[in-house]
Amino acid sequence: MLAECSAAPGDATVDVLIVGTGFAGLAMAIKLQEAGFADLLLIEKAAEVGGTWRDNTYPGCACDIPSHLYSLSFAQKADWSRMYPRQPELLAYLRGVAAQYGLPRRIRFNTAFHDASWDEASGRWHVDTSTGRITARVLISGAGGLHIPAFPQIPGLEGFSGAKFHSAEWGHGVSLEGKRVAVIGTGASAIQFIPEIAPSVARLDVYQRTAAWVMPKADRPFTKGQKRLLGLPPIRTAFRNYLFWLHELRVLAFLGNKRAQRVAEKLAKAHLAKQVPDTKLRSKLTPDYTMGCKRVMISNDYYPALSRPNVALITDRIAEIREHSIVDAAGVERPADVLIFGTGFEVTSAYRHTRITGIGGQELAALWDRTGMRAHQGVSVAGFPNYFMLLGPHSALGHNSVVLMIEAQAKYIAGLLVQLRQAGAGAAAVREEVQDRFVAGVEQRMRGTVWQDGGCASWYQDVHGKVPTIWPGGAASYQRALRAPDLRDYRLFGRATQTA
Numbered sequence: 001m002l003a004e005c006s007a008a009p010g011d012a013t014v015d016v017l018i019v020g021t022g023f024a025g026l027a028m029a030i031k032l033q034e035a036g037f038a039d040l041l042l043i044e045k046a047a048e049v050g051g052t053w054r055d056n057t058y059p060g061c062a063c064d065i066p067s068h069l070y071s072l073s074f075a076q077k078a079d080w081s082r083m084y085p086r087q088p089e090l091l092a093y094l095r096g097v098a099a100q101y102g103l104p105r106r107i108r109f110n111t112a113f114h115d116a117s118w119d120e121a122s123g124r125w126h127v128d129t130s131t132g133r134i135t136a137r138v139l140i141s142g143a144g145g146l147h148i149p150a151f152p153q154i155p156g157l158e159g160f161s162g163a164k165f166h167s168a169e170w171g172h173g174v175s176l177e178g179k180r181v182a183v184i185g186t187g188a189s190a191i192q193f194i195p196e197i198a199p200s201v202a203r204l205d206v207y208q209r210t211a212a213w214v215m216p217k218a219d220r221p222f223t224k225g226q227k228r229l230l231g232l233p234p235i236r237t238a239f240r241n242y243l244f245w246l247h248e249l250r251v252l253a254f255l256g257n258k259r260a261q262r263v264a265e266k267l268a269k270a271h272l273a274k275q276v277p278d279t280k281l282r283s284k285l286t287p288d289y290t291m292g293c294k295r296v297m298i299s300n301d302y303y304p305a306l307s308r309p310n311v312a313l314i315t316d317r318i319a320e321i322r323e324h325s326i327v328d329a330a331g332v333e334r335p336a337d338v339l340i341f342g343t344g345f346e347v348t349s350a351y352r353h354t355r356i357t358g359i360g361g362q363e364l365a366a367l368w369d370r371t372g373m374r375a376h377q378g379v380s381v382a383g384f385p386n387y388f389m390l391l392g393p394h395s396a397l398g399h400n401s402v403v404l405m406i407e408a409q410a411k412y413i414a415g416l417l418v419q420l421r422q423a424g425a426g427a428a429a430v431r432e433e434v435q436d437r438f439v440a441g442v443e444q445r446m447r448g449t450v451w452q453d454g455g456c457a458s459w460y461q462d463v464h465g466k467v468p469t470i471w472p473g474g475a476a477s478y479q480r481a482l483r484a485p486d487l488r489d490y491r492l493f494g495r496a497t498q499t500a
Helices: 023-034 087-100 190-197 224-230 233-248 258-275 279-284 302-306 364-371 402-423 432-446 475-481
Strands: 012-019 040-043 113-119 124-129 132-141 163-166 180-184 203-207 311-314 318-321 325-328 333-335 338-341 355-357 387-389 425-430 490-495
Touching: 012 023, 023 040, 023 087, 023 402, 040 132, 180 190, 190 203, 190 302, 203 325, 224 233, 233 475, 258 302, 302 311, 355 364, 402 425, 402 475, 402 490, 425 432
Parallel strands: 012 040, 012 132, 113 355, 132 387, 163 338, 180 203, 180 338, 203 311
Antiparallel strands: 113 124, 124 132, 318 325, 325 333, 425 490
16 A cells, blocks of 8 residues: 555544554444544554554464454455465455555555644644644544564673564564574564574574463465355355354363363373474473463474474573673573564553543553553543544453454444434543443453463563453453443543534
């Protein structure tokens, strides 16, 4: 999607402003268009749509949810090339969705969000961006939680003289051929790019803090016959429903069902034993926490890559990085020409990188620093009128497609704004007691789950020891919870002057 096709830069006034053009931002814009909101603008920091699937271009980048489930229900793709989509195909899909719904003309590309403040007198958000100030009645964040790379704090890192980069900012100009490469981190990205780079490097040292639970990946290209069948809407819908319930059942183990946990862990351990005959290496790769406490991985080539003669798995803590090497806690120094960080993203602290100021000058970052991340239904925060989030607190998943959550939220927000329009009000802020009741219920249901009590530390958890990221249930239960927005949960402000 070219920037020349987008909305013009400069100061502007709109009814609804959406930040981001990944799955979340695009779905939100489409649902608002369908609800009759014509005066809307999307801003995008990059030169095209795509979000996570535009930014992450590392070798082997792919989704761990099947193609027909990791897509919008109202924009299903009939001709996915394989069971699990890879990054280029997902990016092409999102470009196609944007074009299909006429969104490029509503998008201002190369525009970074800086800060936003609520003007109580006018009932408007004043949003400062890299291309001008935008005034909007409604502000919706579709930026997501996986866009700010996380880097470990390691002594000596700045003094390393070789190339270094994060998997989300892959150094395509850096040749790894014949190099001594150190990978720090073994998360979802690392287990995808490690098998891709291992054959070409001279030496690959993989530094692992915590072993991951890894399941087999049932990936394969679709045959021509399968594509023809899936081109039929009833068959495609039935297949999508099958995939949904297949994944939905996995939540039983995560919610604390011991029998389901034993079955899942048995499968993962069998996969490990089959692919890693070396008992010493297998021991290093065996997790010591309940499956699901950290993100569960799927891969058929990660374990074999670690068994290559030019690959070593190091589990001792990194003590220091020197100009040309890494020294571990045991005092072993290993040379390195290139450092690659597979250390994930800032999730529970990402809010600190943006400044959102609500009623009475209350800053969202300062509020959440005190209370932890909290939001009613994962979409709205008390004290911040007409500010909504997609994939906000309490709405991530560990077992099913997050696109399902995005759709539920987009429908909820659009429905709420329709009710607000019908009521003749200009703005709405969730009542604090309603938000408190919702968050208390989430925290109660979180007790006994693998995310809260699975025996590990993960990006699901915050500094307060709580789990503000995950929805403690199935995707279906979240869809039900957001099916009917209730304007009585909100305080109303002003009179409507929006363009419909």
